[in-house]
Amino acid sequence: xxxxxxxxxxxxTGLGMVTALGLNVDETWQALIAGKSGIAAVTRFDASExxxxxxxxxxxxxxxxxxxxxxxxxxxxxxxxxxxxATEAMADAGLGNTVPDPDRSGVVMGVANGGVEAGxxxxxTLKAHGPRxxxxxxxxxxxxxxxxxxxxxxxxxxGFNSTxxxxxxxxxxxxxxxxxxxxxxxxxxxxAGGAESMISLCFYxxxxxxxxxxxxxxxxxxxxxxxxxxxxxxxxxEGAAVMVLERLDRALERGARIYGEVLGYAANTDAHHFAIxxxxxxxxxxxxxxxxxxxxxxxxxxxxxxxxxxxxxxxxRTETTAIKALFGEHAYRVxxxxxxxxxxxxxxxxGAIEAVVCVKTMDEAVIHPTINYEVPDPxxxxxYVPNVARRADVDIVLSNSxxxxxxxxxxxxxxx
Amino acid sequence: MRxxxxxxxxxxTGMGAVTPLGLNVDETWRALVAGKSGITRITQFDPSDxxxxxxxxxxxxxxxxxxxxxxxxxxxxxxxxxxxxAAQAMADAGLGDQVPDGERAGVVMGTGVGGFDVAIEAWDxxxxxxxxxxxxxxxxxxxxxxxxxxxxxxYQCQAYNSTxxxxxxxxxxxxxxxxxxxxxxxxxxxxAGGIEALIHPILIAAxxxxxxxxxxxxxxxxxxxxxxxxxxxxxxxEGSAVMVLERLDRAIDRGARxxAEVIGFAANTDAYHVAIxDPEGMGxxxxxxxxxxxxxxxxxxxxxxxxxxxxxxxxxPxxxxxxxxxxxERAYQIxxxxxxxxxxxxxxxxGAIEAMACARTITEGIIHPTINYQVPDPxxxxxYVPNVAREADVAVTLSNSxxxxxxxxxxxxxxxxx
Numbered sequence: 001x002x003x004x005x006x007x008x009x010x011x012x013t014g015l016g017m018v019t020a021l022g023l024n025v026d027e028t029w030q031a032l033i034a035g036k037s038g039i040a041a042v043t044r045f046d047a048s049e050x051x052x053x054x055x056x057x058x059x060x061x062x063x064x065x066x067x068x069x070x071x072x073x074x075x076x077x078x079x080x081x082x083x084x085x086a087t088e089a090m091a092d093a094g095l096g097n098t099v100p101d102p103d104r105s106g107v108v109m110g111v112a113n114g115g116v117e118a119g120x121x122x123x124x125t126l127k128a129h130g131p132r133x134x135x136x137x138x139x140x141x142x143x144x145x146x147x148x149x150x151x152x153x154x155x156x157x158x159g160f161n162s163t164x165x166x167x168x169x170x171x172x173x174x175x176x177x178x179x180x181x182x183x184x185x186x187x188x189x190x191x192a193g194g195a196e197s198m199i200s201l202c203f204y205x206x207x208x209x210x211x212x213x214x215x216x217x218x219x220x221x222x223x224x225x226x227x228x229x230x231x232x233x234x235x236x237x238e239g240a241a242v243m244v245l246e247r248l249d250r251a252l253e254r255g256a257r258i259y260g261e262v263l264g265y266a267a268n269t270d271a272h273h274f275a276i277x278x279x280x281x282x283x284x285x286x287x288x289x290x291x292x293x294x295x296x297x298x299x300x301x302x303x304x305x306x307x308x309x310x311x312x313x314x315x316x317r318t319e320t321t322a323i324k325a326l327f328g329e330h331a332y333r334v335x336x337x338x339x340x341x342x343x344x345x346x347x348x349x350x351g352a353i354e355a356v357v358c359v360k361t362m363d364e365a366v367i368h369p370t371i372n373y374e375v376p377d378p379x380x381x382x383x384y385v386p387n388v389a390r391r392a393d394v395d396i397v398l399s400n401s402x403x404x405x406x407x408x409x410x411x412x413x414x415x416x
Numbered sequence: 417m418r419x420x421x422x423x424x425x426x427x428x429t430g431m432g433a434v435t436p437l438g439l440n441v442d443e444t445w446r447a448l449v450a451g452k453s454g455i456t457r458i459t460q461f462d463p464s465d466x467x468x469x470x471x472x473x474x475x476x477x478x479x480x481x482x483x484x485x486x487x488x489x490x491x492x493x494x495x496x497x498x499x500x501x502a503a504q505a506m507a508d509a510g511l512g513d514q515v516p517d518g519e520r521a522g523v524v525m526g527t528g529v530g531g532f533d534v535a536i537e538a539w540d541x542x543x544x545x546x547x548x549x550x551x552x553x554x555x556x557x558x559x560x561x562x563x564x565x566x567x568x569x570x571y572q573c574q575a576y577n578s579t580x581x582x583x584x585x586x587x588x589x590x591x592x593x594x595x596x597x598x599x600x601x602x603x604x605x606x607x608a609g610g611i612e613a614l615i616h617p618i619l620i621a622a623x624x625x626x627x628x629x630x631x632x633x634x635x636x637x638x639x640x641x642x643x644x645x646x647x648x649x650x651x652x653x654e655g656s657a658v659m660v661l662e663r664l665d666r667a668i669d670r671g672a673r674x675x676a677e678v679i680g681f682a683a684n685t686d687a688y689h690v691a692i693x694d695p696e697g698m699g700x701x702x703x704x705x706x707x708x709x710x711x712x713x714x715x716x717x718x719x720x721x722x723x724x725x726x727x728x729x730x731x732x733p734x735x736x737x738x739x740x741x742x743x744x745e746r747a748y749q750i751x752x753x754x755x756x757x758x759x760x761x762x763x764x765x766x767g768a769i770e771a772m773a774c775a776r777t778i779t780e781g782i783i784h785p786t787i788n789y790q791v792p793d794p795x796x797x798x799x800y801v802p803n804v805a806r807e808a809d810v811a812v813t814l815s816n817s818x819x820x821x822x823x824x825x826x827x828x829x830x831x832x833x834x
Contacts, residue, residue, distance in 0.1 A: 049547075050547070051547070074690075102687070103702065106684070107685070111581070112559065113558065113559070114581075116532070116535070116558060119532060119536075119618060120535075120536070120539050122618055122621075122622065123536055123539065123618050126617060126618060126621055130465065131465065131466050131467065131617070131620075131621035131624060131625075132467075132625070134618075134621050134622055134625050135625075136625045136626060137690070137691075138622050138625075139619070139622035139623065139626065139820075140690045140691055140820055140821065142529065142532075143528065143529070143581070143583055143820060143821060144560065144581040145581055145582050145583055145820075145821045145823060146690070146821065148582075148685070148821070149685065149690060149821035149822060149823075152685040152687045152822070153685075153687045153688065153689075153690075153822070156687050157685075157687065158684055158685060158686075158687045158698075158699065158702065159684055160682075160683055160684060161582070161683060161684055161685035161823060162580055162582055162589065162593070162683060163580070163581045163582055164578055164579070164580065164581075165527075165530075165559075165560040165561055165579045165580075165581040166561050166564075166577065166578055166579055167559055167561055173578065177578075177593075180596070180600060183600070184596060184599070184600065186682070186706075202535070202539060205538070205539070205542050205547060205550060205555070206535075206538070206550075206555035206556070206558065207555070208547060209538075209547065209550045209551070209552050209555040210552050210555050210556065211552075266576075266602075267576055267577060267578060268522070268574060268575055268576060268577055269523070269564075269565065269568045269569075269573070269574065269577035270574075271518070271568045271569050271572050271573060271574045272569070273569075274553075274556055274562065274565055274566075274569075275552065275556060283574065286519065286574065404556060404559060404561075405556075405559060405561045405562060405564070405565035406565060406568075406569075406577075407561060407565075407577060
């Protein structure tokens with residue numbers, strides 16, 4: 001493991017998430033280890049004219065628990081979800097509503113799209129009623145930096161603030177960048193994660209056209225089948241996850257409970273094609289390799305891989321190839337599982353949700369399964385922890401996120 | 417100045433820009449120095465039904481100068497303009513189509529919104545003709561990371577890749593974060609910059625409702641009046657600038673010409689209001705101070721400030737107060753000018769275009785003016801370099817970008833000295 005000085009070591013001291021499986025970390029985690037699916041028929045909009053009518057919606061969530069009703073209407077759903085996850089993470093870190101030093105506290109959120117649907121609604125209003133009827137908060141609602149804004153404002157994190165928009169890699173990259181902000185001395189505490197809400201007509205149109213979504217509308221719970229020979233795409237999901245990251249010495253000073261450490265991180269691009277991953281997974285393999293090098297460990301020390309595992313025909317095969325290229329024989333001994341098999345693909349939030357899941361894996365010594373795994377595919381021949389959770393001592397985890405535009409981000413975390 | 421090791425010093429070795437004032441850096445810079453406005457009546461669509469009918473459009477740009485026709489059709493204008501700026505920057509750096517080491521070269525672009533114009537077309541196609549007529553290219557055009565993707569694909573920059581989306585601060589922050597990636601060893605060379613290309617009724621209408629646009633449709637060239645008492649908003653514009661940033665030792669090894677050095681950077685948030693800047697400018701003050709501290713210099717060493725200077729009623733006096741809070745009495749001796757007075761506000765592209773202007777200020781020894789400045793405002797009482805460019809020996813520049821969501825980013829460039 002790389003020897004870092006105390007002030008460049010970054011630890012995880014709080015966790016929060018809102019997903020298709022639950023409104024907090026515990027609910028989500030319990031459902032994940034029980035192998036439950038959060039995918040169901042879409043209720044947030046009328047999907048009847050589309051080929052895809054299922055998704056991973058967050059159920060029973062009331063944003064009014066986190067901001068007043070007037071503000072709720074002006075704010076995109078991804079920001080509501082982000083605020084809920086951050087509130088949980090702050091409480092979990094023992095901080096409540098205040099950070100120890102606002103000027104030394106920052107926010108990095110990963111968001112692939114943000115509240116763009118407000119823009120399409122505004123466009124329809126403009127065409128029907130003219131420019132003067134556009135809601136005054138339409139533009140700000142569209143901006144992907146809204147989750148990071150609301151976190152900064154609510155908890156008065158006045159330090160470094162950024163939003164990373166690297167498609168499906170955003171959430172993972174945001175956590176990595178937040179750790180780097182602490183390492184370079186720009187902050188002592190960061191709220192970092194991802195947020196996305198793409199359960200709306202405009203995104204379903206785009207994703208349907210790209211043919212990346214599973215169309216098994218009749219069996220939503222079984223629709224996502226990562227690494228299975230019958231896989232036919234992902235279910236679009238929404239959610240948010242936020243971590244409290246702290247400089248190790250500061251966390252020790254305030255007696256914080258430490259879940260784990262952000263050990264290594266890398267982000268890169270395939271430089272191949274806007275929608276199709278490099279078929280030999282060269283970009284993904286480089287990204288994993290660089291993250292492991294950044295952590296200062298050997299590939300053989302990785303105990304668990306949280307796969308990108310989107311259940312697309314090409315994506316799962318490419319990721320498997322890349323894991324084998326990097327890990328050699330060890331690839332067959334490392335458990336690899338797909339959180340998306342249960343939660344669906346929450347785009348910019350996915351990597352952040354999966355990072356929280358990785359921390360829970362180390363903390364609880366349980367690896368959640370890849371569900372709906374029945375028919376092996378010769379191209380996907382690793383140990384995907386099929387269908388049933390498994391007890392295991394996990395000291396070091398690798399979390400992969402690979403996305404549109406060839407965006408890759410990998411995060412290595414370890415027990416403290 | 418902070419003593420950094422060679423491998424942590426980041427220099428600018430190439431620049432490219434496409435703006436309402438020109439299709440490259442030279443054209444843009446000459447027009448800036450001449451005090452020309454790039455704001456005109458909107459031509460990209462018929463603006464007659466909108467209350468505001470002016471904007472800063474990039475004129476005479478042909479994407480097929482940079483991208484083949486078939487490929488160009490599959491991209492949003494955000495990617496066209498970015499690829500043009502990147503191609504110019506690569507050529508200016510003496511690199512042509514090839515980075516020295518693909519695995520050590522990366523990209524960070526800043527953008528506010530992404531290819532929303534193409535997404536709206538796709539939406540209308542879906543509404544009128546059905547799903548089958550929507551193309552997969554338009555379905556992905558919305559993604560803000562497409563310009564960074566296309567640049568990395570073109571030049572095979574296989575290392576670090578990111579897109580920073582912090583509203584009007586995006587372009588400045590992208591350059592700052594790219595420099596940090598080099599400093600932390602994540603790459604030796606970065607293409608970094610900003611882009612926005614959304615001259616569209618929906619954006620004009622949205623800004624109009626927010627009451628932030630200059631309203632003088634009859635006199636577009638004099639409509640944007642930063643720091644003037646008559647100011648009434650900015651002009652929405654489009655454009656891109658991209659820089660080649662290199663680790664100093666690598667740049668020296670290959671004998672690159674060095675424009676300037678990235679010496680300091682900070683980004684933060686007001687943590688105040690989604691659309692209104694902190695009236696005391698506290699976030700802006702902190703951001704400038706941290707960037708100056710990051711550069712390891714004293715405020716006295718800053719010779720020029722490229723203001724955010726959007727020309728809004730609220731924004732300009734707050735920036736003025738913030739500058740005075742940092743620089744004290746010396747604030748009155750530092751030239752402060754607004755590139756936006758001529759180019760308009762290119763949102764995610766603005767900060768990168770302004771960083772290019774700062775680098776040129778250092779190498780040319782000329783400060784471009786703030787144009788349309790006639791009626792002084794007691795709340796804006798600094799030296800805004802009114803209307804006429806000025807010769808000056810400038811070794812250190814500070815560029816400010818403050819945006820929606822309280823996003824602030826500040827970048828310091830320095831004259832390169834061994």
